[in-house]
Each structure stands twice: as C-alpha cells, then as structure tokens.
Amino acid sequence: MTSDEQTKTWVLEPETEYRFELDPDTTLAIKLIKGQAEVFGAELAEGVVYLFGLECKAAVYTWQGCTLEICRTHSAGRRPSTEYISDETPMAAYMNMHLALEQMRVRSLSLAQNSPIPIPKGSSGAPPGPPHVLVIGPENAGKTTACKIIANYAVRAGQDWAPMFVNVDPGEGGWTLPGTVSACPITTPIPTQTPANPLGSTATSAPTALASSALVPLVYWYGHAEVRQNPLLLDRLIRNLGENVTSRHDNDPLGKSSGIIVDTPSSFATGSTGPASEKKFALIQTCIDAFHINVIVVVGHEKLNVEMQRMFGSKLSVIKLPKSGGVVDLDISYRERVHRYQIHNYMYGTHISPPPGLVQQQGAPGSTTEESEFNTDSRLSPLSTTINFNDLTIYRIGGGAIAPSSALPIGAQRIVSELQPVPVDPAQKGSGLLNSVLALLAPLNPDDNERYDEEVLDLSVVAFFVVTAVDVRARKMTVLKPSPGSIAGRIALMGSFEWQDQ
Numbered sequence: 428m429t430s431d432e433q434t435k436t437w438v439l440e441p442e443t444e445y446r447f448e449l450d451p452d453t454t455l456a457i458k459l460i461k462g463q464a465e466v467f468g469a470e471l472a473e474g475v476v477y478l479f480g481l482e483c484k485a486a487v488y489t490w491q492g493c494t495l496e497i498c499r500t501h502s503a504g505r506r507p508s509t510e511y512i513s514d515e516t517p518m519a520a521y522m523n524m525h526l527a528l529e530q531m532r533v534r535s536l537s538l539a540q541n542s543p544i545p546i547p548k549g550s551s552g553a554p555p556g557p558p559h560v561l562v563i564g565p566e567n568a569g570k571t572t573a574c575k576i577i578a579n580y581a582v583r584a585g586q587d588w589a590p591m592f593v594n595v596d597p598g599e600g601g602w603t604l605p606g607t608v609s610a611c612p613i614t615t616p617i618p619t620q621t622p623a624n625p626l627g628s629t630a631t632s633a634p635t636a637l638a639s640s641a642l643v644p645l646v647y648w649y650g651h652a653e654v655r656q657n658p659l660l661l662d663r664l665i666r667n668l669g670e671n672v673t674s675r676h677d678n679d680p681l682g683k684s685s686g687i688i689v690d691t692p693s694s695f696a697t698g699s700t701g702p703a704s705e706k707k708f709a710l711i712q713t714c715i716d717a718f719h720i721n722v723i724v725v726v727g728h729e730k731l732n733v734e735m736q737r738m739f740g741s742k743l744s745v746i747k748l749p750k751s752g753g754v755v756d757l758d759i760s761y762r763e764r765v766h767r768y769q770i771h772n773y774m775y776g777t778h779i780s781p782p783p784g785l786v787q788q789q790g791a792p793g794s795t796t797e798e799s800e801f802n803t804d805s806r807l808s809p810l811s812t813t814i815n816f817n818d819l820t821i822y823r824i825g826g827g828a829i830a831p832s833s834a835l836p837i838g839a840q841r842i843v844s845e846l847q848p849v850p851v852d853p854a855q856k857g858s859g860l861l862n863s864v865l866a867l868l869a870p871l872n873p874d875d876n877e878r879y880d881e882e883v884l885d886l887s888v889v890a891f892f893v894v895t896a897v898d899v900r901a902r903k904m905t906v907l908k909p910s911p912g913s914i915a916g917r918i919a920l921m922g923s924f925e926w927q928d929q
C-alpha cells in the first residue's frame with residue numbers, strides 16, 4: 428500500500444487545543460517539542476512520540492502553550508483527516524469542577540483519618556462525603572471525555588488518589604468489549620490513542636509481561652450495545668457493580684475518598700429506558716442508588732440540567748458543564764466499526780504502525796531506542812481451540828432477541844422473563860452460536876446452599892471468546908480466545924454481538 432506522509436510543526440498559544448479526526452488507515456504521531464500539553468487530561472512527556480490511529484478523534488490541549496511536531500500518514504487516495512486549532516474550549520469549567528471535587532476528596536480523607544481540616548471558604552455548598560459523580564447528557568455530548576478529564580486530573584493531583592471509574596455505557600467498550608459494564612480504580616492517567624481502547628488496556632487482554640501495569644477491571648456482561656435491548660438486566664448489573672464498588676471501598680479509605688466517576692449512555696438521559704415501571708430517568712435513579720451519587724454532572728443540555736435540578740437538586744448537587752465544540756458526532760456505522768476494532772483489539776492487542784519518517788528520526792544519533800518511544804504496541808496471539816459441546820454450559824439472558832415489556836400488546840405477558848437464563852444448545856439449528864461473542868463467567872458459588880436460580884446474572888466475567896466453528900455431527904466447536912486457560916466445565920453467556928476475524 429502506498430502512503431502519503433506529512434510532518435508539520437504546530438505552535439499552540441496558552442489555553443488552546445489542536446483537534447484531529449483521523450480517517451481509517453491514517454496514523455498520527457505527535458511529539459511535544461516544548462511546553463506543556465495533555466490529551467483529555469493525560470499529560471504528554473516532552474520528546475516522546477505518541478501514536479494515534481483507528482479513526483481516533485481527540486485533542487491536545489495546552490494550559491501554558493506548547494510546540495508540537497505532528498506527522499500524519501494516510502493511504503494514498505484518501506482525503507486527509509481533519510485537523511485544526513481552537514481557542515474556544517470548556518477546559519476552564521472542567522478545571523473548576525476538578526478543584527471542587529478535589530476539595531471533597533481532601534475533606535473526606537481528613538475526616539476518615541480523624542484529622543478534620545478547616546473547610547475552605549466558598550466550599551460550604553459542596554455535598555458531604557467523597558465525590559460520587561454521575562455524568563449524563565445527550566448523544567455525542569462529550570460525556571466519556573469529561574469523565575476521563577476529571578479522572579486524569581484527580582490522578583495527577585499527586586495525592587495518590589485512585590478514583591473508581593465506572594462505565595455503564597454498554598455501547599462503549601470500556602476496558603474490554605462493547606456489551607459490558609465495568610468498574611476499575613484509576614491510578615495512572617487514562618491514555619487516548621485509539622477508540623479500540625477507550626479507557627486504556629487491561630490485564631484481561633494484556634500479555635503477562637504487561638499484566639502488572641495493566642488494569643484489572645470488574646466486568647459484567649450485558650451482551651448488547653443498546654440499553655433498550657434489556658433494561659432490566661442492565662439495572663441489575665449496575666446494582667451489582669455498585670455493591671462491589673462499595674464493598675471494595677470499605678477497607679480502602681484512600682480509594683473511598685478518591686470517589687467514583689460514572690460514565691453513562693445518552694439513553695439514560697433522553698429515552699425512557701427504565702425497567703418494568705418504564706419510568707423516565709429510571710436508570711439514572713438506579714445509578715444514584717447503586718453508587719450513592721452526590722454530584723450529577725449534565726454535559727451540554729440546558730433542559731436536562733433543569734429537569735435534574737428539579738428532580739434531584741434538593742438531595743444532591745447538579746452541575747452543568749458546557750459541551751466542547753470539538754466533540755465529534757459519531758454515527759452508527761462509526762460506532763459499529765469501533766465495536767469491531769475493540770473485539771479485534773481484545774484478541775490481537777493494539778499495534779499502530781509509526782510513520783516511517785518518524786522511525787528514521789527516532790533512530791537518529793543521540794536519540795533513545797526507537798521502539799521504546801512508541802507506546803502503543805501490545806500485540807497478542809490468540810489461541811484457537813476445539814472443545815466438546817459438553818465442556819461448556821451456555822446461557823443467554825431473556826432468550827433470543829427480546830422486545831421491551833412496553834412494546835408488548837396491552838395485557839400481554841412475556842413468556843420468557845427478561846432476567847431468565849435460558850440454556851443454549853449448540854446442537855440445535857439456529858442456536859446463533861457461530862461467530863457469537865461469549866463471556867466466560869467466574870465460577871458458581873462452591874457452596875450448594877448459597878446457590879440460586881438466577882446466579883449467572885450476578886457472576887462477573889473472567890474472559891471473552893468467540894465461537895469460530897460449530898460441528899454439530901462431531902458435537903464440537905472451535906473457539907478463539909486471547910489467553911491459554913481452559914474453559915472446560917465453565918459457564919458462558921451469550922449476547923447479541925457477533926465477530927468474524929478478517
């Protein structure tokens with residue numbers, strides 16, 4: 428493939444940002460030559476090359492001004508990706524919010540350590556306790572970006588904070604795959620390099636060499652990208668996450684004071700996606716209860732802000748954040764491509780080829796070794812194994828594609844409950860297993876007395892795999908998985924995601 432390459436130096440004034448939107452097959456390499464710069468709150472180190480790819484859309488912001496060297500390669504024939512500098516950003520508002528949350532953390536930790544500090548002037552309106560922040564807003568408002576920025580600023584504060592980042596947007600992918608809801612304490616800034624890794628890489632998919640520095644998120648498998656596909660199940664999984672996060676914080680005063688940041692899908696705020704009652708904002712209420720939310724942040728939606736003030740303003744803080752003009756409207760086909768990147772990335776790791784010009788430059792006399800400068804290489808080799816049908820117990824939740832209760836005719840009863848685990852027989856025609864993405868669950872409770880019917884709903888995920896072949900005659904199937912552990916005797920959950928290795 429022929430490629431075109433351009434290197435350019437950009438000088439950014441203080442409080443401006445360089446925005447870029449990459450097309451497919453385009454790689455961007457950014458090196459900070461001078462000054463200070465950050466990508467969604469994660470600081471860039473001077474002289475290090477950062478690579479961006481897989482249609483990444485992001486911005487390099489500078490508080491004090493900086494000089495960037497930017498090299499872009501794209502396949503010949505493609506139009507160049509978008510790039511421009513903007514001096515209109517909402518970063519000052521984000522910083523103010525970070526400072527308010529920081530005060531809550533400091534106050535909460537000092538109370539936990541029995542050394543109350545005088546409450547600074549002007550902070551008397553802040554709710555008590557550590558910040559438990561719920562970020563809501565319409566589609567493409569920049570919610571995930573806002574969560575990343577406030578999490579990264581907390582980590583950078585130098586207080587050893589480890590805010591719990593919770594992703595309840597099953598369309599997003601979090602640390603593993605789309606279709607999940609997950610939580611993970613953040614101890615180092617979350618990088619932004621490709622949408623395949625929106626929140627950084629994890630130990631679940633990382634090779635052993637990387638596992639120590641990689642994140643270990645707690646993951647539940649919802650199995651669908653859309654909230655409306657099974658809001659009751661999502662409600663239950665959010666409550667499970669909440670219980671886990673709370674009990675994890677019980678013995679960790681520093682983690683507890685660091686607080687919680689919950690990123691939500693747009694449908695929580697705009698659609699009526701609630702369980703059974705179908706009440707508007709039902710899943711927002713679920714999050715408030717599950718994570719003991721004391722701050723709601725509404726990104727870029729005046730009316731929603733007013734509604735939240737009216738509904739919750741007497742019990743908790745509702746803060747409005749402006750939407751950044753840089754946020755890109757992501758359409759359905761982009762979102763579907765990103766889902767494929769994420770599953771591919773989970774299996775094969777991330778590799779973005781550095782632009783050839785940069786490699787030569789990095790190898791120049793006086794520079795450090797070229798590969799160590801490129802921070803995006805974590806290639807994995809997944810294994811393809813054949814297992815017997817009997818080796819695995821497979822369920823789907825709610826059985827088949829289900830319509831929400833509200834879509835049923837008045838008075839009609841759902842035959843299979845939305846929360847009922849339905850066994851999937853791989854030998855049955857139309858099982859849908861071929862190319863299906865499955866979640867391997869943690870083992871059932873070894874104590875028979877502790878077992879219950881819907882236990883599989885409450886088990887977290889230990890790994891994912893994809894069924895690549897089904898041989899009904901031989902009663903065998905072939906699966907592709909990123910780690911060598913055996914899956915025999917285990918329970919797996921199916922969802923509606925399919926993936927083919929291309």
Ligand SMILES: Nc1ncnc2c1ncn2[C@@H]1O[C@H](COP(=O)(O)OP(=O)(O)OP(=O)(O)O)[C@@H](O)[C@H]1O
Pocket residue numbers: 446447483484485486564565566567568569570571572573596691692693751752753754755756757
């Ligand atoms: N200042 C910016 N400059 C360039 N791109 C940006 C900027 N802020 C956000 N983006 C990009 O815009 C896209 C949408 O942002 P983001 O994912 O934060 O929105 P969201 O509200 O969480 O989306 P969703 O509709 O999926 O809930 C992302 O690709 C993000 O990286």
